Amino acid sequence: MSSAVFSTSAAYGRPFVFDGEEVVECLQPTGAELFGEGRPAQRVISAVSFGALKDSRLAGVTLASRLGVRPAPEMVSSGIAALDAYTGGLPRGCLTEICGPASSGRTTVLLSALAAATRRGECCAVVDAGDTLDPQSVVDAGVELDRLLWVRCGENSSQKLLRAGSNPEKKNFVKSESSSEQPLEQLLRAADLLLESGGFGMIALDLGDLPPQTARRIPLTTWFRFRRAVEHTPTVLLAVERQSIAGSCSSLLIKLGQGIPQHSQFASPTHAQLLTDLEITAEIARSRMERKPVGSAAVTFASKTAWAG
Amino acid sequence: MPFACIFVPNFPVTAAFRAEPELRAQAVAIFEGKPPLEKIFAVNENAGRVGIAPGMTKAQAELCSELRLRPRSFLQESSAHAALLDCAQSFSPCVEDAAVNTAILDLAGMESLFGTLPEIAHALFHCAAGLGLDVNVGVASNPDAAVLAARGFPGVTVVPPGKEAESLGSLAVEVLFPQKQEGQQKEAAHLLETLARWGVRDLRALAALPEVALSERLGQEGLRWQQLARGAAARTLVPVEAPAVFEEAMELEFPIVLLEPLAFLLNRLLDQICARLAARALNTQELRLTLGLQNLTGSDPQSDTVGIPSESDAAEVAGKTQFANQYFVSGREGKFCRTLRLPLPMLDAKLFLKLLQLDLNAHPPGAPITKLHLIAEPARPRSAQGGLFLPPSPEPEKLELTLARIAGLVGEARVGSLELLDTHRAEGFRMRRFMPGAAQENRAQAASGPAKEKSAVAALRMFRPPLRAAVTWENGELTHVTCARKKEVQGSVLWKAGPWRSSGDWWEREAWALDEWDIAVQNAEEVALYRLVHDLLGGGWFVEGTYD
Numbered sequence: 001m002s003s004a005v006f007s008t009s010a011a012y013g014r015p016f017v018f019d020g021e022e023v024v025e026c027l028q029p030t031g032a033e034l035f036g037e038g039r040p041a042q043r044v045i046s047a048v049s050f051g052a053l054k055d056s057r058l059a060g061v062t063l064a065s066r067l068g069v070r071p072a073p074e075m076v077s078s079g080i081a082a083l084d085a086y087t088g089g090l091p092r093g094c095l096t097e098i099c100g101p102a103s104s105g106r107t108t109v110l111l112s113a114l115a116a117a118t119r120r121g122e123c124c125a126v127v128d129a130g131d132t133l134d135p136q137s138v139v140d141a142g143v144e145l146d147r148l149l150w151v152r153c154g155e156n157s158s159q160k161l162l163r164a165g166s167n168p169e170k171k172n173f174v175k176s177e178s179s180s181e182q183p184l185e186q187l188l189r190a191a192d193l194l195l196e197s198g199g200f201g202m203i204a205l206d207l208g209d210l211p212p213q214t215a216r217r218i219p220l221t222t223w224f225r226f227r228r229a230v231e232h233t234p235t236v237l238l239a240v241e242r243q244s245i246a247g248s249c250s251s252l253l254i255k256l257g258q259g260i261p262q263h264s265q266f267a268s269p270t271h272a273q274l275l276t277d278l279e280i281t282a283e284i285a286r287s288r289m290e291r292k293p294v295g296s297a298a299v300t301f302a303s304k305t306a307w308a309g
Numbered sequence: 310m311p312f313a314c315i316f317v318p319n320f321p322v323t324a325a326f327r328a329e330p331e332l333r334a335q336a337v338a339i340f341e342g343k344p345p346l347e348k349i350f351a352v353n354e355n356a357g358r359v360g361i362a363p364g365m366t367k368a369q370a371e372l373c374s375e376l377r378l379r380p381r382s383f384l385q386e387s388s389a390h391a392a393l394l395d396c397a398q399s400f401s402p403c404v405e406d407a408a409v410n411t412a413i414l415d416l417a418g419m420e421s422l423f424g425t426l427p428e429i430a431h432a433l434f435h436c437a438a439g440l441g442l443d444v445n446v447g448v449a450s451n452p453d454a455a456v457l458a459a460r461g462f463p464g465v466t467v468v469p470p471g472k473e474a475e476s477l478g479s480l481a482v483e484v485l486f487p488q489k490q491e492g493q494q495k496e497a498a499h500l501l502e503t504l505a506r507w508g509v510r511d512l513r514a515l516a517a518l519p520e521v522a523l524s525e526r527l528g529q530e531g532l533r534w535q536q537l538a539r540g541a542a543a544r545t546l547v548p549v550e551a552p553a554v555f556e557e558a559m560e561l562e563f564p565i566v567l568l569e570p571l572a573f574l575l576n577r578l579l580d581q582i583c584a585r586l587a588a589r590a591l592n593t594q595e596l597r598l599t600l601g602l603q604n605l606t607g608s609d610p611q612s613d614t615v616g617i618p619s620e621s622d623a624a625e626v627a628g629k630t631q632f633a634n635q636y637f638v639s640g641r642e643g644k645f646c647r648t649l650r651l652p653l654p655m656l657d658a659k660l661f662l663k664l665l666q667l668d669l670n671a672h673p674p675g676a677p678i679t680k681l682h683l684i685a686e687p688a689r690p691r692s693a694q695g696g697l698f699l700p701p702s703p704e705p706e707k708l709e710l711t712l713a714r715i716a717g718l719v720g721e722a723r724v725g726s727l728e729l730l731d732t733h734r735a736e737g738f739r740m741r742r743f744m745p746g747a748a749q750e751n752r753a754q755a756a757s758g759p760a761k762e763k764s765a766v767a768a769l770r771m772f773r774p775p776l777r778a779a780v781t782w783e784n785g786e787l788t789h790v791t792c793a794r795k796k797e798v799q800g801s802v803l804w805k806a807g808p809w810r811s812s813g814d815w816w817e818r819e820a821w822a823l824d825e826w827d828i829a830v831q832n833a834e835e836v837a838l839y840r841l842v843h844d845l846l847g848g849g850w851f852v853e854g855t856y857d
Contacts, residue, residue: 080765102797102837107768107857121700123745134854135727135738137768145727149743151715152723154773190715197711199703208770208857234701258835275806275827275838278767278856303765305856 072289073251076120076236079112079141082301083254083282088289091251095227095237099244100256105280106240107132108303109256110204111141113238118144122201125149125194129187130209140306149200151190153183184214188222195229195237203230204238212243223249244285251288257281257298277304311416311426311470312452312546315397315433316445316459317389320410321351324389325379327441327581328559332377340367341381350381384558384682391554392440392585399588400433405452406549408487411459413452415546430465440584449473454540457512460484473540478513485512485534500527500534512538553589556684557581564603564677571678572666578683579658579665586687592654593685596661601680602643645674652744653705654688660706667713671721702745712743733813734821735842735853767856769840775851778841790830790841790852798839798852800832808843822846827856 075089090096090113100106110126117124124147126133131152138148187205194203207215223246230237239246244253257280283298317323321339326332336356340347347367361370370376390409397404400423403415416429423429430446437444447458449468454477458466461480468476482504486497503526509515515538523531536542557578565571575598586593647668649661703711715724725740776798781789787805792798807826814820822845829838838856843849 101835102855103835103857105765105767105857107770108765111768112765123702131723131773132770132854134769134771135729137766138727139729140766141768142766145729147745148726149712150725150727150740151719153719154723186718189718193711193714193718197703197707199701199708201701258837275767275856278838280765301765303767305767 074234075289077116078109079114079116080109080301080303082299083109086282086299087252087254087284087287090236090238091289092234092236093231094251094288095223095230095239095246095249096252096254097239097241097244097246097250098254098256099241101242101258103278104256104258105278105282105303106208106256107137107206108141108278108280109254109282110206110238110240111138111143113236114138114148114202114204115142115144117202117236118147120201121147123147123149123199124202124204125151125200126204126206127151127153127187127190127194128206129153129183130206131183132206132209136306149194151186151194153186153190155182184210184218188218191226192229195226195235198233198235200235202236202238204240207239207241207245210241212245215241215243215245218245220247220249223247227251250286253284253286255283255285257283275305277302311420311448311450312455313400313414313416313430313433314407314447314449314452314455314459315393315412315414315437316447316456317393317410317437317442318445318460318463319351319353320389321381321386322353323441323443324386325382326353326443327389327392328382328385328557328577329379330441330577332379336361336373336376337379338370338376339379339381340370342367379562380560382558382560384556385560388557388581389442391556392581393437393442393444394549395585395588396433396436396440396442399436400429403546403548405546407456411456411487413455413546415548416448427465427467430467434465436588440588441581449476449540451540451543452546453537453542453544457484457537457540460487468540474513474516474538477538477540478511478516480512482509482512482515482538485537500530503527553591553687554684555582555585555593555687556682558680558682560601560680561678564679566677568666568669568673571669571681572662574681575665575683576658576662578681579661582683582685583656583658583661586656586685589687590690591687592656592690594651594654594688595686596649596651596665597684597686598647598649598665599680599682599684600645600674600678601682602645602674602676603679604643604676643676645676645678647672651709652742654691655706655709656690657706660710663710664713667710667717671717708743708745733811734819735823769854770857771854772852775842775853778850778852780841780850787826787828787841790828790839792852795852797832797834797837798830798855800830802828803831803836804829805841807841810845812845820846825853 073091073093075091077084078087078090098106098109114124114126119142124143126148128151131154133150133152138145184207187207191203191205194200226237227249239250244250244255279300279302281298281300322337325337325339333353334355336359337353338349338356338361339351341350342348345368349361349363349365349367349370351363352361356376359373359375361373361376367378370378386409393410393412394404394406397412397414401414401416401419403417405413407413414433416426419429420426423432426448430448433446434444437446445459445463445466447455447460447462447466447468449455449458450470450473454468454473457477457480458468461477461484466476482501486501504510504515507518509518515535518535520532520535523535527534533542559574559578561574565574582593647665649664649668655661712724722740724743726743728739728741730737730739772795776792776794778798779791779793780787781791787802789801790799805826805828808824810822810824812820812822815822824843824845826841826843827838828841829836840853840856842851842853844851
């Protein structure tokens with residue numbers, strides 16, 4: 001048995017000390033006292049807090065009121081009532097992942113969340129790894145453009161010309177490993193800069209179209225760093241991707257299933273068909289929030305197209 | 310009524326020291342003129358000790374190995390003069406610009422703000438020192454006595470009221486005649502010679518001369534000088550509204566080729582400009598940096614472009630680009646200009662330096678630098694009422710730096726906020742500067758009341774550039790789509806809607822006409838919804854985006 005055991009509250013048979021209580025100072029017990037009868041000799045002192053105590057044996061004891069009990073993060077609306085009822089909203093100061101295959105509704109959920117945030121008067125930022133954001137969709141979703149910062153990763157025109165030479169056709173079709181990694185590096189650095197700057201209500205990292213093998217190259221330490229950077233801030237950090245890559249660093253992981261268009265009969269001519277809405281199925285794959293979904297394990301909601309009215 | 314005078318002795322040397330403070334401890338001489346007839350115009354004390362005097366030729370002065378020679382810079386002198394006026398105006402609204410090296414202030418009513426007259430005088434001294442000026446300060450009950458005290462006595466001098474004649478009596482008569490133009494210098498020399506013949510060496514002796522006899526020999530001008538010597542001259546100030554021009558310049562002894570030493574020099578200029586703005590309680594919203602570039606080849610600049618376009622080309626490029634990035638060949642050197650426009654009035658020298666560094670890293674000058682010229686446009690400081698319950702927003706200074714860093718990463722045109730253009734053309738938008746502060750003001754002016762939450766709207770993810778596709782038709786039906794660039798965008802078409810035709814700009818060169826389809830494609834793993842576009846003018850098929 002190590003000597004450290006003798007100095008703990010449990011060894012002295014004393015419960016955790018709360019602020020405002022009398023503190024009992026225990027003398028160093030002898031072996032006979034510990035393994036034999038009787039409790040160690042005690043001397044009551046009148047200190048009311050550990051701050052006043054000078055006893056070095058009590059230096060390592062933590063007040064119960066100061067134990068690391070984290071308050072639940074504030075939840076904000078994602079802009080979709082059904083999703084908010086299911087998940088409780090998006091947590092501030094935490095990393096939330098939204099993942100799913102193509103046409104699963106990731107971008108719809110992302111733009112709804114941005115619209116809700118800008119409606120609250122908050123500034124938002126989207127770091128777009130694949131330069132895929134559609135301005136018209138942003139406007140249709142109700143995002144206030146003045147409050148949205150768009151960072152378009154990828155090669156800018158001067159870099160493209162340097163890489164492709166003077167052949168304009170070649171610059172559109174050259175695709176190499178380096179061309180997909182560079183947007184990733186830009187995304188990570190831009191995210192670092194935005195998190196360091198602070199003041200944003202929502203920062204979204206859109207890795208949606210990056211190949212999964214490229215996205216998985218982001219080390220977990222990077223996600224951990226992002227999570228720590230956003231902790232204790234009012235910023236909602238969203239990551240939109242095909243598959244979950246942040247591991248346990250994300251506090252909320254929402255998986256979206258493929259949307260199915262609510263189209264009419266196949267027999268109708270194509271000009272009579274109209275894409276009016278997209279059905280989105282969402283499932284919480286991981287949640288560190290206190291709130292857990294009650295009832296069904298997934299929720300389904302519809303998103304209408306802008307021309308459907 | 311008390312008056313103060315700030316006098317800068319040896320003004321050309323002081324102006325040079327503002328740009329290069331490390332020269333203060335060395336022997337420095339300022340020369341002017343056209344080569345090879347350059348002559349020494351001004352020297353500092355250390356240079357005087359080693360035998361260098363104004364009037365020597367530059368060749369003679371160069372024989373002294375420890376002497377540092379600098380050409381006379383009218384831009385530096387102008388900046389120093391502006392700094393002198395800024396210092397004066399930070400203490401009094403009534404300032405007379407008596408000479409390039411002299412400013413007179415009316416201190417009436419200033420004691421209740423700045424303390425006693427000695428305290429004000431010392432504050433003026435320290436303020437000028439903070440702006441890089443070595444000055445003498447004189448305070449007296451009339452402007453001319455204050456000027457004489459500042460010219461004659463080093464440091465800070467406060468002349469008690471009624472004791473002007475006694476205080477100024479020990480000064481030499483030369484103090485009455487400051488450096489003026491050539492014609493006036495001859496007249497002054499003649500008068501000094503006359504006074505010397507009479508045995509009048511100091512102001513006490515001049516003040517003691519009989520007035521009638523003096524006026525008979527020297528006229529009214531002689532009486533005026535006697536009044537000055539007695540410290541009894543009374544006049545009103547002629548206040549000047551100094552133009553709010555905040556510029557600093559520096560000419561380099563050797564051209565610099567690296568950005569790190571340039572940053573060191575820029576830091577110095579920015580500190581001086583920010584100190585002058587702070588003295589006037591102003592901020593700035595625009596900084597213009599002009600770098601003088603060395604002509605590398607040394608040949609005739611009219612025939613040698615060295616990658617620098619002609620002046621007309623530069624003007625055309627500058628008109629088209631957002632940033633004032635002008636190259637033009639002028640004489641033996643080129644100029645490189647960068648303009649930094651801030652979203653809000655700011656005054657942070659470190660932030661400005663960082664922004665200029667990031668800008669120059671992204672747009673390097675391309676030639677060795679021989680001159681620096683920095684101008685700040687003054688602006689009123691911003692005022693904002695904070696609130697406890699306002700939503701979080703980025704700090705303007707931090708945001709500006711962050712945006713500059715991100716712009717260095719992805720390109721200036723790829724970061725900012727969106728603005729839709731009034732067109733139905735694809736990619737009908739442009740990027741503009743991200744200014745959340747303007748958004749908050751607009752929101753405050755907009756109708757109050759909670760905004761209605763919209764239902765989710767299906768969004769489109771764009772492919773930039775659009776993916777060229779190969780489509781297969783069977784019996785007039787679209788059955789298969791293949792994209793060479795993206796393997797997952799290929800498969801049989803399960804469902805389709807369209808086409809919807811759109812076209813525009815038919816009166817322009819960039820006319821466009823498209824047929825759009827919404828299709829559901831089944832590939833090996835999943836079903837996805839895409840927007841397929843048929844370019845009616847070019848004839849190609851493209852997958853424009855995916856509904857997600």
